[in-house]
Amino acid sequence: MAMTADEISAIEDRHPQIFQRPAYKRFWPLFLIAGTVLYLAYALWFFSLPQVLKESHWERLPLFLSQWISYDLQPEFRLDQPQIMPKYPRFAALGENPNPNWVIRNPDGTYTVQIDGEAKSVTFDKTRATIVANGQTVPVSLTGGKPEVTGPVPDWVTVHNDEVVARMGFVGEVRVTVDRVKVRKRFLGWANFVFDTRSPFFGKSAGEVLSLIVSGPRLGSGTSNLELAADNIWNNAQWQHGDVWTKLLQTIVMAFLGTLLGGIVAFPLAFFAARNITPSGLLSQVLKRFFDFMRSVDMLIWALFFTRAFGPGPLAGSAAIFFTEIGTLGKTYSEALENIDDKPREGVLSTGANGLLVQRYGVLPEVVPIFISQTLYQWESNTRGATIIGAVGAGGIGLKLWEAMRTNSNWANVFYMVLLTLLVVFVFDNISNFLRRRLSRTLHDYNRLQAAQG
């Protein structure tokens, strides 16, 4: 299969547009790659990336991610009191009277806290603590003024000046000083997702709650148990279901209202902006620049302005999306109008119809499916965008998300809201895709019909 030099040059001569292109065309990919590499080097310096990466705490990532789907309990045992008693932080997931079965009071006066069954536990009294994990037993003496490990120190135990820390992985850790033992035990799942600790239904199984609702004695005064249960769920202090769902609805409303109003305003304007339909070229230019302006004044700027004007809330968000959408939809609508087939229009015009009728019967049937499809697409993308806009105060779930994240402690709540947002985006994507597919089928049928009729 080897070709001679003559054959090669013959092929080259036959296809000059492939083999003898000007130098800038042959080398532009090379320039592009070189330019990109140079730019990346500059960006590396600009963001001082090596410095940032050196100071970053990647060890936090698995910790935060595990907090998305788990919660912990941190009982503390004071050793300097006359009697050792477990103390739970206020608002802990266990409620007012915690008596968990993994905190065991032994007959000889010592306490055993099982962090992961027998295998990972700590047993202690006022003079010494014994930490068990990974098949090893670590005795800690508490009598010498500071905690001291007697014997070899395994690598999962860290001895500080006044504290011994035993890390047991995902399930938790034990911190021992001379005057207290602090345990962190981690549970998979979301604590008190349905009823919070103040609710009379707290700690009851689904069956018990159901029987209370159906036939139990009244727990609250003046309300039925069903109402009480619904109220307790809706106003769950830890998960704030009511607030989260309301904010989620606000986000949906913002996207819907903003896109719809934008479409309504952009629709007539697009006819005046389309070059082939407008009565005046100047008007077309003015409108097109107006659309560019509305688009270029970013959604953020509109959001900040309207938040100041109307106060924070979904009204500001809707208005921001509305103003941006006038620009975006106006531009896409007028471009769709400029690309129409002129023949139906001329046909209607030739029957002597007036301007409005020409648009109605010569233009609209062709563009309405395109308009609706583009509006649906914008609606879909605004549903996503409304989440971010919310974070600057324009209403919706964005602000709630941002506030929950700022404290770095409520990642389970963040994940709950993220799941809801994902669900909403998924549902709306599918609705919009379904509608657009149906529309494109209508459009397809229409085109085929026209083709069949010649």
Place this chain on the structure above:
Amino acid sequence: MTASATIHSEATRQQADAWRRQTSLRRCYTALGVGLLLVAMCATMWFADEANAGHFFDRLPHILDFLSWLVPKDWNDVWRALFDIASPHDKGTQEFNFPLGRVYIWGGFYIPEYFELMLTTVNVALVSTFIGFVFAVPFSFIAARNLTPSPILRLIVKRFMELLRAFPEIVIAGLFAAIVSIGPVAAIIAIGLHSIGALGKLFYEINENVDMRPEEGLRAVGANWIERVRFADLPQVLPNFMSYTLLRIEINVRISTIMGAVGGGGIGEELKLSISRGFGAKTLALVLLLFTTIFLVDQFSAWLRRKLVREQAFLMSA
């Protein structure tokens, strides 16, 4: 009329009736749809108004008051704010402390603060688009039905990209803000991850529409998957990829501005501060700069895209 009616056969009349029935039914449906949409619009308007801190009709008379703080006492302050030139109105407050933000390069030469911030925002957008492009290209070839090396891999990659696309950016930004410190790097990661999903989807849809003949030719001479993708498919789709990437840059500049306002660094943060404190001249300077930049980026990208499309038309005709 009567003459034509007699000529028309029974069948034609039935056809005409059926047509009329169908159109009236369609009109009914359209009216119903529009009616439902109007009801939904009014209901959501009411809901949005109820949930807002200030109500629409209460606030409407005050809109002009609100706009009045925007008008600076001295219009020259807008330029001074933009270029960090000392203002004669400076009384030590934050409203007119323009020269304080200067970023000195060497000697007396400085970049005005707002230009530096704008540069940060644009750089965030560019780097994150680059990240998106680099990952989206290989993913898109795996996710395209006609090119995928393995259907299971295709499903995984597709779902992964869907997740990246739908995941709220501020959550990724917030998560990474806690890891790499708050600022532009967290914003880059968040926008970059989102861009992978967004570009990947557009790219694989292009890939599914490629002409398969070059691919079959290469398959016939025994090329492996990477060679086939590189020499048969990439040349066909690259102009379209570039075009969508340019569009993505436009979108990412906007997102990175918003990210700035929630702590991602850059011009968004400054704008938010300046609007919330009512600094008229500073706000106008920032809006002017932001508007001009976005406008220029849009125009430049549109110009490049037009050029790319023409280039592709040339290649296809050749």
